[in-house]
Amino acid sequence: MHPAAPFRVTEVEAILAHLSVYPFMGFFAAGEAGLRVAHAPVVVRREGQGLTLDFHLSRNNALTATFARGGRALAVSQGPDAYVSPDWYAAADQVPTWNYLTVEAEGEVTPLDDLGLVALLDDLSAQEEARLAPKAPWTRQKMSPGRFEAMLAGIQGFRLRPRRLESTVKLSQNKAADERARVAAALGDHPIARAMGPGASD
Secondary structure (H helix, E strand, O other), X not given: XXXXXXXXXXXXXXXXXXXXXXXXXXXXXXXOOEEEEEXXXXXXXXXXXXXXXXXXXXXXXXXXXXXXXXXXXXEEEEEEEEEEOHHHOOOOOOOOEEEEEEEEEEEXXXXXXXXXXXXXXXXXXXXHHHHHOOOOOOOHHHOOOOHHHHHHOOEEEEEEEEEEEEEEEEOOOOOOHHHHHHHHHHHOOOHHHHHOOOOOOO
C-alpha cells in the first residue's frame, strides 16, 4: 500500500464497494518454483465480523498445489489508474505522478470442499451475470447433463481469510482543492476523474 496516510483506506464498507466493482484479483505467493501470481475473480462473503474471499484456479496452475496445502497469500485488486501531468497544476515545480485505486488482502488460504466449490461457482456466475441485466442470467442448468460435473475435476476452490485488508485511494488528496479540480478537469471522463468528484477527497 502507499505509505502516505492520506491515501490509505481501512474502512471495510469502502473496500467492499471497491471489490464489488473490481472483483478480479491477483493472488501472490511463494510456491515451489518461487514467487508466483495467479489471477481469478472473487466472491466476497461475510463471516461474522470479518469477511472471506472465495476464488478458484485451474488444477494446473502453479499455485494450486501450494494453496491446497494451506499457506499465506497476498491478493490485489487493481482499479482504474491515470497519469497526472505536472502541466495540469497552477503551482510551479511539480512532478509527474499517478492516481489510482487498489485493494490489498493478506491472509491464510485454505481449500474449499466440493460443495463449497459448487456454491462458489454458482454465486460467481450469478454475481457477474447480474451486471449484464436485462439479459436473462446464464446458469449451469443450461449445460448438457454431466458436463458441469466433469469440468469440476479441472479446478480447485479456495478461501482467503484476510488478516490485513486495506486500500490505496490516491486521488491527489495531498493537493489543494483548486489543483485537484484542474487535474480532474484535465482527465475528462476518465474513471479517475469521476472518483475525484465531490466527496472523493475527504
